[in-house]
Amino acid sequence: MPSAKIDFANLPFGLNASDVMFVAQIKKGGEWRSVPINSSLFPFQDLSLSPAAQVIHYGQTGFEGGKAYRSSKGRIVSFRLEENAKRHARTSARIALTPIPADYYLEAIKATVLANKHLLAPPGLGAALYLRPTHFGSGPQLGVAPAPVETFMVFVSPVGPYFKGGFTGKPMLVEENYRRSAPGLMGDVKVGGNYAGSLLPGTRAKANDFAEVIYLDAMTGKNVEEVGAANAFFVVNGVLYTPKLTGTILPGITRDSIITLARDMGIKVVDDQPLPLKFALKADEAFCTGTAAVVTPVGSIAKGGKKTTFNNGEVGPLTQTLYETLVGIQEERIPDPYGWVYVIG
Ligand SMILES: Cc1ncc(COP(=O)(O)O)c(C=O)c1O
CATH class of the missing domain: 3.30.470.10 (Aminotransferase class 4, branched-chain amino acid transferase, N-terminal domain)
Structure with a gap:
């Protein structure tokens, strides 16, 4: 073409x-x-x-x-x-x-x-x-x-963009039956089988108008692990939380970039603890990150027929700032003090 x-x-x-x-x-x-x-x-x-x-x-x-x-x-x-x-x-x-x-x-x-x-x-x-x-x-x-x-x-x-409908809060569904990975498996690497396993839950969620599923940990079924093929972030009382990397979560490059940007903005980031879903549902803002997703706002999370909405389903202020800073650096519109931009030609 x-x-x-x-x-x-x-x-x-x-x-x-x-x-x-x-x-x-x-x-x-x-x-x-x-x-x-x-x-x-x-x-x-x-x-x-x-x-x-x-x-x-x-x-x-x-x-x-x-x-x-x-x-x-x-x-x-x-x-x-x-x-x-x-x-x-x-x-x-x-x-x-x-x-x-x-x-x-x-x-x-x-x-x-x-x-x-x-x-x-x-x-x-x-x-x-x-x-x-x-x-x-x-x-x-x-x-x-x-x-x-x-x-x-x-x-x-x-x-073009990964999630349909542009930079708006997306509806997510907690996956209650299937897990993405478990300790000792391959959740921290990008092997094809991890994605084969995600097809059934992802397809079902999308058929019900959810943008993606939220995976919980295999051991307790209580902690947030990932949002489909993206890393999860929640803002609670001005603190940014993302689940600790324990071997079951893919160490996202965008995740690492967002943690660095937030810390350099003076925001407290907690990335060394499990993140209980119960706590995450109290968030003021939620978003997920990835190469494809960039920073995608999470507007709501549904679990067992109950829906929790974040920031009235609108894009939260910290989500907006982090998105603009990341994309500004990626597009070379603002300085890149980290040396993240990789020049091809
Ligand atoms: C399962 C999973 N989690 C998280 C991510 C985000 O990683 P990155 O920011 O490196 O694209 C991806 C995408 O690569 C993924 O497939």
Whole structure:
């Protein structure tokens, strides 16, 4: 799809056509750097896989999400991409894939973005190229063992905002039957199976007009863990609370950024304790964070037929300030004292 045909202002968040993808393969334990970046760029196309590929049977796959966009300075940038590289390496190690060195990972993403740069929206429209690096066991094998061949691919998709309806308070539903993760499982990495498990509860919630589900912890069923594929924040009496990272929650890069911004604004942040739902429901403001969600206000939370509304369902003042500061830094409209903006070209 030529970029001239993309209606950037009305672009949905989803898979939209792109032109070039990156695909590299190694034997298990091989050297990623031995596969040249430039000869690994191909027209976007279907993959050819053995029916016995480990990814199909045993879900040996991990991925990341990122965004590349034109900043207000006209540069092609991303946000804290080095952190995605580190997290992806942890994910790969957890499912016995050969971690991809950060420099190679970042070069592959840069090359893919630059090869699709005609699909980048002009600054200020809120559209971006979503980045989807994925690393999976592609070699054939019948037994439960790490795949003999691994594939690392990167594709991109021009996208608009993640949640429909713009920057407004979204209705959320507490998921009472299903848990996202449990101690010792893989909640702190981005493996495909975590997301397979979220499809049923997420689909049911959306069919009932909720934007997302709120997951509780597996051990007590009392503490807030995550909001779908985003981290949870609550403002109670001027203090910002987010659940402690205990291994069951994905350590969001946006979460870390929001904690840093809030502390630097002089706001007290509590991020080292479990967050009981009962306490969270007393909040003056609630929001969730993620690469896709950015900062998304939570307007209400429903549990067992009872709905709690935050700030009359409107965007709260701290939510607004944190959102504007984060997006201002990301778009290079305000200074970035943290070195978070990652320049691609
Ligand atoms: C389960 C889950 N939690 C939280 C997040 C937010 O993480 P980040 O801010 O790094 O995008 C994501 C998205 O990557 C996610 O999939």
